[in-house]
Amino acid sequence: MTAQRLTGTAWLRELKSAPGPATVLVCFPPGGGSVTAYRALAQRVGSGTAVFGVQYPGRQDRLGDAPVPELTELADRAAADLLAWPRDTRLAIFGHSMGATVAYEAARRVEAGGRELTHLFVSGRPAPAFAETGSLHAGPDEGLIADLERLSNDPASVRILRDEPGLAELVLPAVRSDYRAVETYRHEPGAPLRAPITALVSSADPTTSPAQAGEWRDYTAAGFDLATFPGGHFYLDLPENLPAIGDLITRALAAAVPGHSS
Template sequence: MTADTTVGTGAWVRRFHSGPQGAPRLVCLPHAGGSASYFFPVSRQLASTAEVLAIQYPGRQDRRHEPCIDSIPALADALVDELRPYGDRPLTLFGHSMGASLAFEVALRLERAGGTVRHLFASGRRAPSTVRDERVHLRDDDGLIADVKRLSGTDEQVLGDEEIVRMILPAIRADYRAAETYRYTPGPPLSCPVTVLTGDADPHVTDAEARAWQQHTTGPFELRVFAGGHFYLNSHAAEVISVIDKALRG
């Protein structure tokens, strides 16, 4: 999904709609292989409530000629710098899959620097303290594409176009490497509320792995389980947006 116009576009931060003056800010971080445009519908639906900032990682779409960053800590360091101009208001962070790990690391950095994180929404991702030995990023191109198709995160028509696949595969592989090699460094937990959203048939997140997020905050914790797999949110968009909307209004 893409927008016809973008307000306040930057390399990293995309603002598709200008929210109300002084509105709470929601930062949306995409999944592996994803882009800022994935969150255009979220921005449209929340335009009357919040200023939605969608993140565009390097190495894809209009940033495809930039080197990919294949490390969650390195992505977090770069993104915190990019978010400094928006630090005059508390930030709510929403990340899906790899984006959830990244959102967590960004939240840690913001709080440790004295900033205020209003809320963290972690979607489709196990808690940082839980570890799996995953090596999909080491597979050949066919193996990597097969895993992307299995999770249903990318349009089948896109993956059937060889030219497009050649263009997006480096970003997908770098993102998979970042997600699969990420290891949490133990330290003080967050103080902000954390809401975890997951699909009941997600092969990448068990119930125990989702609940383990509670160990990473001293603030309120909530777990929301939806019917579906890793991309449950594609068929539950209205419900997910409603959960975020209530938190922003609260």
């Protein structure tokens, strides 16, 4: 159990506090996203878990910080802050879409730093050996906006980027940087994680099939679970899915706490 309240950083922002938390869950946003992507889910995680989100540069209150277009550098920077927390911190990590791959690379760095990771949750993303073949990051804004519409639960909410050039000028640099990070990432093989992995996927995600999500089992030397939810790529944002996702996370983390019995 973590004896003290953890300090946030430019990269790590507290979303839900817990007194003397048994576990701290750190959530990595999807491409183009920010720490607020996990605000609703954080409240669905059990009372014994504190929740932090990762704030990538180039968005919201970090708009003045240059975006980082290298996925492994995003992992390097976030993991450095995680490793600076007290050694008795029981860490778990969650990531969706691009955030799943960043979360995995951060998990590798946490374990390489001699720290135990309780659990890795990866959502809406093929296993790391999958290589993107697109190059939207090198194309016009229209291509980025069209892809955001394709993946969104509400395409109309993205369409505003066409109608409001000033807003697009603020938002799209970080989006383009994240697309570059994903499209140029190539996995460097290594030892599997010591932490168990749970892969989450939706039934109608155009980016990830359940079979692809199942390939994450090859990246852990511990247990593996696969969970499927209704919805599209951003099924996490659907209010009807939040209770079940929160329960899944809570059960997995509780099972890892010493002395816990179901």
